[in-house]
Amino acid sequence: MSNPVYLALDLPRLDAAKALAETVKGHIGGLKLGLEFFCAHGAHGVHEIAHVGLPIFLDLKLHDIPNTVAGAMQAIHVLEPAIVTVHASGGRAMMEDAKAAAGEHTRVVAVTMLTSLDERDLARTGVTGTPHEHVLRLAELAEAAGLDGIVCSGHEVGEVHRQWKKGFFVVPGLRPAGSTVGDQKRVVTPRQARDDGASVLVIGRPISRAADPVQAAREIEATL
Numbered sequence: 013m014s015n016p017v018y019l020a021l022d023l024p025r026l027d028a029a030k031a032l033a034e035t036v037k038g039h040i041g042g043l044k045l046g047l048e049f050f051c052a053h054g055a056h057g058v059h060e061i062a063h064v065g066l067p068i069f070l071d072l073k074l075h076d077i078p079n080t081v082a083g084a085m086q087a088i089h090v091l092e093p094a095i096v097t098v099h100a101s102g103g104r105a106m107m108e109d110a111k112a113a114a115g116e117h118t119r120v121v122a123v124t125m126l127t128s129l130d131e132r133d134l135a136r137t138g139v140t141g142t143p144h145e146h147v148l149r150l151a152e153l154a155e156a157a158g159l160d161g162i163v164c165s166g167h168e169v170g171e172v173h174r175q176w177k178k179g180f181f182v183v184p185g186l187r188p189a190g191s192t193v194g195d196q197k198r199v200v201t202p203r204q205a206r207d208d209g210a211s212v213l214v215i216g217r218p219i220s221r222a223a224d225p226v227q228a229a230r231e232i233e234a235t236l
């Protein structure tokens with residue numbers, strides 16, 4: 013089985029991001045480039061990181077009217093990402109148009125409820141019910157829209173996996189036992205998420221901010 017860990021390259025400098033990716037590439041399965049990276053380095057930065065030779069997950073979290081999101085999806089064809097994110101709360105038509113506009117080899121997955129939120133935060137956005145209910149509702153909508161899968165926390169992935177057998181599940185908010193949680197709230201260990209059905213494990217700071225990133229990546233790999 014290929015390594016499910018995608019390293020989140022949330023670093024401000026392109027040279028540092030590329031050096032980190034080169035250093036740990038033997039112990040991960042892919043690289044995730046998110047908003048911080050894309051706003052700073054754009055398409056040029058993505059091409060540079062693609063030279064490392066691992067699949068690229070472009071985490072743009074698109075959320076706009078269907079026409080605008082479809083245009084953005086078309087504009088990134090040239091970058092050939094393996095995975096792209098949109099927000100499920102953008103609605104069914106937006107997700108349908110995003111998928112229709114995506115490249116043939118790109119998986120489109122919908123962010124459901126950010127792992128930095130808990131039930132209280134959710135209520136403050138006007139959404140009633142538990143995180144489980146909210147994630148399951150949005151997963152159903154994403155499946156109906158024809159997406160490949162969703163992004164959710166390790167708290168929900170088991171249940172979502174039971175309901176959407178062929179879904180592709182991206183799980184961030186992962187923390188090896190004993191590591192700093194930071195701004196994340198719904199966290200589990202990488203092993204727990206994998207056992208519950210995660211297809212991709214997104215891991216950033218536990219590797220990128222470790223004193224020895226290779227050792228940190230190795231230790232995570234050994235638990236899987």
Ligand SMILES: O=C(O)c1cc(=O)[nH]c(=O)n1[C@@H]1O[C@H](COP(=O)(O)O)[C@@H](O)[C@H]1O
Pocket residue numbers: 020022046071097123125126127128163164184185186196214215216217218
């Ligand atoms: O879409 C994501 O990747 C994502 C969704 C989510 O709900 N929570 C979440 O943390 N992420 C991303 O996953 C990564 C987690 O990074 P660390 O907390 O440093 O491991 C970041 O790049 C986030 O942007």
